Amino acid sequence: MRLEGKVAAVTGAAAGIGRAIALALAAEGAWVAVTDVNQAGAEQVAAEIQAAGGSAFASRLDVTNPQEIEAALQSILEQKGRIDVWCNNAGVSTMNRFVNLTERDWDFNMEVNAKGTFLCSQAVARQMMRQEVDRQSGLRGKIINIASMAGKRGNAPFLAHYVASKFAVVGLTQAMAGELAAHGILVNAVCPGYVQTSMQERELQWEATLRGISVEEVRQLYIADTPLQRLETPEDVAKVVVFLASSEADFITGEAINVNGGAWMD
Ligand SMILES: NC(=O)c1ccc[n+]([C@@H]2O[C@H](COP(=O)([O-])OP(=O)(O)OC[C@H]3O[C@@H](n4cnc5c(N)ncnc54)[C@H](O)[C@@H]3O)[C@@H](O)[C@H]2O)c1
Numbered sequence: 001m002r003l004e005g006k007v008a009a010v011t012g013a014a015a016g017i018g019r020a021i022a023l024a025l026a027a028e029g030a031w032v033a034v035t036d037v038n039q040a041g042a043e044q045v046a047a048e049i050q051a052a053g054g055s056a057f058a059s060r061l062d063v064t065n066p067q068e069i070e071a072a073l074q075s076i077l078e079q080k081g082r083i084d085v086w087c088n089n090a091g092v093s094t095m096n097r098f099v100n101l102t103e104r105d106w107d108f109n110m111e112v113n114a115k116g117t118f119l120c121s122q123a124v125a126r127q128m129m130r131q132e133v134d135r136q137s138g139l140r141g142k143i144i145n146i147a148s149m150a151g152k153r154g155n156a157p158f159l160a161h162y163v164a165s166k167f168a169v170v171g172l173t174q175a176m177a178g179e180l181a182a183h184g185i186l187v188n189a190v191c192p193g194y195v196q197t198s199m200q201e202r203e204l205q206w207e208a209t210l211r212g213i214s215v216e217e218v219r220q221l222y223i224a225d226t227p228l229q230r231l232e233t234p235e236d237v238a239k240v241v242v243f244l245a246s247s248e249a250d251f252i253t254g255e256a257i258n259v260n261g262g263a264w265m266d
Contacts, residue, residue, distance in 0.1 A: 001027075002245075003029045005029070006084040007081075009033035012037075014040075014042045017146060018090065033072065037061070064116050084134070085141065106164075109164075114164075114168035140184040143187045145187070146237070189256040193226060195233070227263070237259055
């Protein structure tokens with residue numbers, strides 16, 4: 001097991017990609033704090049991990065709320081004394097033509113995706129800077145941000161506000177990586193493509209309505225846009241997060257790794 005003895009936390013881990021990341025980190029031996037604004041969902045995922053023989057703890061955490069971030073971090077520290085891996089996964093989307101986007105669309109996407117990543121990362125980085133260096137790696141901790149293909153490819157129909165929020169996450173990843181490297185804190189991002197989750201189900205509906213075609217036709221557009229010719233699974237993303245969390249990635253920082261079946265290459 002690649003993460004034996006490590007203390008990890010995942011935001012937005014009650015569903016979709018976050019759930020898969022929490023399960024995958026735990027399967028590699030990490031103790032995982034499963035956090036989400038949906039507390040019941042987080043508890044379910046933590047129970048799933050425990051049923052599989054792993055170690056997990058569930059906590060409510062709205063990434064836009066500094067008090068909840070601090071409280072979740074404190075309860076992790078009370079139990080484990082340190083945090084080795086923090087995955088900023090929580091995210092939201094809405095869809096509309098650029099000219100019809102509302103201030104509410106903009107604020108909601110920026111608030112959760114960009115500001116939530118900033119608030120959590122700042123609290124976590126402050127804690128990691130206080131921690132002892134890990135003897136084997138010489139590192140104090142790792143922050144892993146789930147950005148998006150939309151964090152690199154601006155040409156994403158109906159998602160201008162989401163694109164802006166995810167470009168922000170990629171930029172923040174690089175800026176944090178640069179500043180925190182001297183403290184032994186690595187910061188990387190993962191950029192998924194068309195992942196089968198409840199977010200995608202909602203987007204399929206919205207895009208079908210906006211284009212005036214069926215949900216199935218939109219799904220086929222996503223597959224046609226993916227050279228590997230299938231939709232991505234949450235597990236495709238989780239595997240790369242495990243890699244970044246593991247010692248195999250101890251000299252990687254400031255990267256935004258594409259995991260999208262070739263849908264966007266750069
Ligand atoms: N699904 C995709 O195709 C796709 C592609 C690229 C990137 N992403 C990104 O991956 C991440 C996960 O997306 P998903 O598809 O699993 O979405 P999802 O909607 O299926 O799950 C998101 C989870 O985040 C939680 N959440 C929402 N707002 C929160 C908040 N303020 N605080 C804490 N938790 C909150 C939700 O309760 C939910 O459990 C997001 O950052 C998303 O932008 C998704």
